[in-house]
Amino acid sequence: MPSDEARRASSLQAADAFGVYVHWPFCLSKCPYCDFNSHVRHAGIDEGRFVRAFSAEIAAMAARVPGRTVATVFLGGGTPSLMQPATVGAILEAIARGWTVAQDVEITLEANPTSVEAERFRGYRTAGVNRVSLGVQALDDAALAQLGRLHTAAEALAAVKLARTVFERYSFDLIYARPNQTPQAWARELARAIDEAAEHLSLYQLTIEPDTPFSTLRAAGKLVIPDDDTARTLYDVTQEICSTRGLPAYEVSNHARRGAQCRHNLIYWRGHEYAGIGPGAHARLDIDGRRYALATERQPEAWLERVETLGHGLVTDEALTREERADEFLLMGLRLAEGIDPERYASIAGRTLDQKRIDFLIEEGMVEIMRNGHLCVTPSGFPVLDAVVADLAA
C-alpha cells in the first residue's frame, strides 16, 4: 500500500489534478506596493449578493467541465479574511454541488493578520478551511508602517500563533528587498520568521509595480530600494538560511518542508487544470482535447451585473494554440525546483526543445538535466529566470 504522502503526490502529478480559485476582491485599505485586483468599499459589501453570484458562476463552470474531482480550493484576494465564515461556507457548498470534492482536499484561505480577522479563524475552520496563508509581510513595525499595513508585528505573530492552534496547516508571506533593508537585518528577521513558521513560507522580493503609490514615490526619488547587487545578496541570504533550516525553495518565492508544498499553487506551476471564480479570476480548462484560457471581468460591481445577467462573468474564453500552451508550460514549470519533463513539453508543443539551446544554457550553468530526466533551472539561473525561459521558448 502506498503511504498517504505518496498517494497525494501521485494524485497531484496526475494529469487530471484540478483546483478551484475563488477571488475576494476587497481590502480595508490599499497597500501602496500592491497591484492585485483589490478594491476598498467604505459603504460595505452585500455578501449575500456575492454568494449568489459565486454560486451561479461555479455552476456555470461546472457545466463546462463536469465530472472533475476537486483536489484543492484557494480563496485568495484581496482580503478573503474580511468575508464572514458563513460566506466561505456557502462558497464551499456551491463547489461541492458542482464537482466531487476529494476526501483529502486542501482548502486555503488568504488572511490578513489583524486581530479582527483572527477572530474569524475558528469560523473558517468550521466552514471547511484547513490551511491559511497569512500576509505578515515584515516583523518590523517601522517597515510595516512604510508598507501601509494595518497591523503591527506583534499582532501578526499573535495571528500566526492562533493559526497554529486552529488549522492543520499554515504559511505566511514576507516581503524583502525593502527600502534600506540590509542583508544582516534581513537574516535576523528571516531567522525569527522561521522560528514561527511550521512547514511553509512565501518570501517575495519587493517589486515596484507600475501605477502604484510606490512607483510614484520612487520616480520622485522618495523611495529607494536596494540596488541589484544588494538584492542579489538578499536573495542568496534567503536561499541559504531557508535551506539550512529545512525549508528549501521549491519555487522561486516559495519554501517548504518535504511534502508541505502548497498543492493548489503546484497545480498552476505544473500546468494542470483549474477553475477561476469571482472578479478578475483566471482559469485553464481542458475541453474537447484543447486547453482553454478564461478570465472574468475585474471590476467587482461590473462582474456582479454580468453574472446576474449572463450567469457567468467571463470576458475572455479562448482556446490556446499548441505554441501558446507550450510557452506557458515552460514559463510556469521552470519556476519549480523540480523543473519540467521535456517529454511532456514535446507532447504539448508537438516538437522537442532545441537541444543546442539547452546545451548552451547547461554550459552557462543556467540549467541542468536531473536524474529523472527533468530539465531544471540552477541556483545561478533563478535570478535571471525570465531570460532563461525566453531563450528556451524562442
Ligand SMILES: C[S@@+](CC[C@H](N)C(=O)[O-])C[C@H]1O[C@@H](n2cnc3c(N)ncnc32)[C@H](O)[C@@H]1O
Ligand atoms: C494577493 S496578496 C494577498 C494577501 C493579503 N491580502 C495580505 O495582504 O496579507 C498576496 C501576497 O503578495 C505579496 N505582494 C503583493 N504585492 C507585492 C509586491 N509589489 N512585491 C512583492 N510582494 C507583493 C504580499 O506578500 C502578499 O501577501
Ligand code: SF4
Ligand atoms: S497586499 Fe493584500 S491587503 Fe494590501 S492591498 Fe494587496 S491584497 Fe489588499
